Amino acid sequence: MSELVIETKGLSKRYGDVIAVDALDLAVRRGEVFGLLGPNGSGKTTTILMLLGLTEPTAGSVQVLGLDPARQPLSVKARVGYMPDEVGFYEELTARENLVYIAKLNGLPRDEAYRRIDEVLARMGLSEVGDRRVATFSRGMRRRLGVAEVLLKQPQLIIMDEPTQGLDPEGARELLHIIRELKGEDITILLSSHLLYQVQAVCDRVGLFHRGRMVLEGTVSDLAQQVLGSTYRIQLQADGPASTLMKALQHLPGVVNIERDGDNRYQVAAANDLRAEVANAIVTAGGRLLMLNVEAPSLDDIYARYFQEVEHVAAA
Amino acid sequence: MSLQLKQARRERVREGSPWTGLWAVVAKEMADHLTSVRMHILEVLIVLTAAGTVYAAMQSLRNSVGQDPFLLLKLFTTAREPLPAFVGFLGFLVPLIAIALAFDSVNGEFNRRTMSRILAQPIYRDALLLGKFLAGLFTLALVLTAIWLLIIGLGIVGLGVPPSGEEVARSLWFLLASVFYGGIWLALAMVFSVVFRQPATAALASIAVWLFFTVFWEILAGLIAPVLRPVRFGFPEEILAQTQLELTLTRLSPNTLYGEVMLALLHPTVRSVGLVLPIQLQGAVLGTPLPLRQSLLLIWPQFTGLVAATILLFALGYVLFQRQEIRA
Ligand SMILES: Nc1ncnc2c1ncn2[C@@H]1O[C@H](COP(=O)(O)OP(=O)(O)O)[C@@H](O)[C@H]1O
Ligand SMILES: [Mg+2]
Numbered sequence: 210m211s212e213l214v215i216e217t218k219g220l221s222k223r224y225g226d227v228i229a230v231d232a233l234d235l236a237v238r239r240g241e242v243f244g245l246l247g248p249n250g251s252g253k254t255t256t257i258l259m260l261l262g263l264t265e266p267t268a269g270s271v272q273v274l275g276l277d278p279a280r281q282p283l284s285v286k287a288r289v290g291y292m293p294d295e296v297g298f299y300e301e302l303t304a305r306e307n308l309v310y311i312a313k314l315n316g317l318p319r320d321e322a323y324r325r326i327d328e329v330l331a332r333m334g335l336s337e338v339g340d341r342r343v344a345t346f347s348r349g350m351r352r353r354l355g356v357a358e359v360l361l362k363q364p365q366l367i368i369m370d371e372p373t374q375g376l377d378p379e380g381a382r383e384l385l386h387i388i389r390e391l392k393g394e395d396i397t398i399l400l401s402s403h404l405l406y407q408v409q410a411v412c413d414r415v416g417l418f419h420r421g422r423m424v425l426e427g428t429v430s431d432l433a434q435q436v437l438g439s440t441y442r443i444q445l446q447a448d449g450p451a452s453t454l455m456k457a458l459q460h461l462p463g464v465v466n467i468e469r470d471g472d473n474r475y476q477v478a479a480a481n482d483l484r485a486e487v488a489n490a491i492v493t494a495g496g497r498l499l500m501l502n503v504e505a506p507s508l509d510d511i512y513a514r515y516f517q518e519v520e521h522v523a524a525a
Numbered sequence: 526m527s528l529q530l531k532q533a534r535r536e537r538v539r540e541g542s543p544w545t546g547l548w549a550v551v552a553k554e555m556a557d558h559l560t561s562v563r564m565h566i567l568e569v570l571i572v573l574t575a576a577g578t579v580y581a582a583m584q585s586l587r588n589s590v591g592q593d594p595f596l597l598l599k600l601f602t603t604a605r606e607p608l609p610a611f612v613g614f615l616g617f618l619v620p621l622i623a624i625a626l627a628f629d630s631v632n633g634e635f636n637r638r639t640m641s642r643i644l645a646q647p648i649y650r651d652a653l654l655l656g657k658f659l660a661g662l663f664t665l666a667l668v669l670t671a672i673w674l675l676i677i678g679l680g681i682v683g684l685g686v687p688p689s690g691e692e693v694a695r696s697l698w699f700l701l702a703s704v705f706y707g708g709i710w711l712a713l714a715m716v717f718s719v720v721f722r723q724p725a726t727a728a729l730a731s732i733a734v735w736l737f738f739t740v741f742w743e744i745l746a747g748l749i750a751p752v753l754r755p756v757r758f759g760f761p762e763e764i765l766a767q768t769q770l771e772l773t774l775t776r777l778s779p780n781t782l783y784g785e786v787m788l789a790l791l792h793p794t795v796r797s798v799g800l801v802l803p804i805q806l807q808g809a810v811l812g813t814p815l816p817l818r819q820s821l822l823l824i825w826p827q828f829t830g831l832v833a834a835t836i837l838l839f840a841l842g843y844v845l846f847q848r849q850e851i852r853a
Contacts, residue, residue: 263644310549
């Protein structure tokens with residue numbers, strides 16, 4: 210069952226001379242968590258606005274849940290929950306009153322609306338503060354209220370623009386936890402972020418944006434394979450004469466590079482997972498092994514490496 | 526090719542009614558208005574003004590009870606030094622309330638970052654803008670109706686005369702005219718709230734336009750008319766043409782239109798607004814009141830002018846808002 214929830218073909222948006230989104234082909238399957246990742250200004254928000262029919266594309270086609278957002282905006286917006294990057298509420302109203310307004314705009318009958326509001330507030334841990342004015346809410350609470358609002362219409366697709374931006378680590382973790390929960394409920398999620406490492410763990414697939422183009426797409430491990438090759442980064446901490454230890458490590462088969470990060474810290478790049486061999490080599494060379502760790506490939510690395518290479522090619 | 530594409534886009538039929546969700550917006554916005562501190566201040570201001578001016582008017586009118594058939598209307602229009610009449614205050618209280626209701630209606634949503642969230646709900650922008658406008662208009666109507674009831678009530682108690690049907694009808698038409706006069710300023714402030722991101726800028730721009738029409742427009746009309754229709758030889762036709770042009774120019778101001786409507790509705794004896802030629806007075810018995818129908822006919826163009834200006838300004842705001850980029 211690989212029904213497409215979002216499908217764009219050659220989707221483009223120009224603002225005068227600026228090409229905000231350039232011929233984007235995007236396909237998101239049902240039940241998937243897809244991450245639009247890239248630095249600020251790379252076209253993520255513009256893409257999202259076009260998916261919702263809030264901005265008209267300059268060219269190309271969009272299908273969301275099989276509908277055209279420009280032609281059938283009401284049907285699309287009734288089925289898609291959207292949390293903007295800077296989610297704002299009516300400060301002078303309570304959380305509940307804010308949700309009541311949204312429920313009315315969605316044409317929910319009164320009883321149904323109140324039932325759902327209680328439900329989503331409880332789910333987001335906001336039951337106790339539901340009757341407090343939003344002006345008194347922290348950023349994390351506002352973001353959770355944003356999710357509550359999105360869930361209110363029981364959407365088939367949720368689009369979140371920079372959901373973790375501006376949250377403290379605790380708040381960000383909470384939000385990612387919520388996303389992971391939703392994923393288990395057959396809701397498709399599209400989220401954007403410029404903080405790659407934060408969302409890496411929740412995304413099934415990611416698309417990396419650069420200047421309006423999606424330059425890389427796939428699962429994180431696919432991308433790592435593609436861009437970094439099979440590189441493992443092993444970090445270790447060991448007491449002992451540095452030169453001896455470095456020499457011992459250099460002789461291991463498969464080691465590509467060794468760097469000394471600090472007094473007794475080293476980083477080993479290898480073609481495969483050499484943790485056992487490294488430990489053995491350190492001990493045999495008379496060192497005291499204090500820490501040994503292999504780092505999973507991170508999106509930041511992938512992104513950085515990809516653009517190093519692109520610029521390398523461009524410079525050459 | 527791209528032109529064709531654009532045309533095709535424009536021609537496509539939008540799904541559903543553009544007014545889906547309209548009443549949800551109206552209800553929410555009206556609740557906001559009626560509970561806002563801003564409106565409470567204005568309500569106190571207008572109640573005090575009404576009570577003060579009407580009380581003063583009653584002092585002067587006591588003696589004419591039983592002689593004047595339009596005593597209640599005089600409550601609105603009688604001035605007693607040093608206070609102007611209530612209608613004199615209305616001329617600027619209505620624009621003030623209207624501007625206060627609308628200057629942050631659209632930019633406020635952007636600044637609170639609620640715009641994209643609201644427009645991501647299954648409604649069109651049309652419903653949001655019209656809903657905000659109607660909520661403002663209804664609020665204004667509510668406030669003015671309350672004041673109207675207050676004045677009529679004060680009149681009945683204070684002067685001891687029941688209102689005649691004619692008086693009630695005339696003052697109700699006047700109430701309606703006041704609401705549309707407010708509608709113009711409401712729509713104008715709304716246009717500025719679409720154009721300017723800063724509510725303070727929108728408020729100042731609205732007040733600047735109001736000041737322009739209140740203070741400068743008549744002076745300007747007096748300067749422009751002689752330039753366009755100069756009196757070269759002193760013929761009566763020349764003088765008439767110049768005066769008529771000046772009158773036409775001043776009527777471009779909503780204040781003039783409202784003033785003329787007010788005059789004809791609240792002073793039944795007024796048989797002409799603007800220029801009066803001797804020939805028009807032939808056969809007329811000066812001082813006899815006109816029936817309401819005649820008074821209405823007299824100012825019907827002004828009345829429709831007020832309504833049309835409101836609609837035009839709203840349409841302008843609508844077009845500007847439709848083209849606006851939603852990203853805050
Ligand atoms: N209304 C606009 N007018 C002109 N340029 C715009 C407008 N909105 C966005 N852009 C440009 O489009 C590009 C993409 O912006 P955006 O989609 O917001 O990026 P992101 O969400 O990835 O940070 C940026 O270069 C931005 O400057
Ligand atoms: Mg963005």
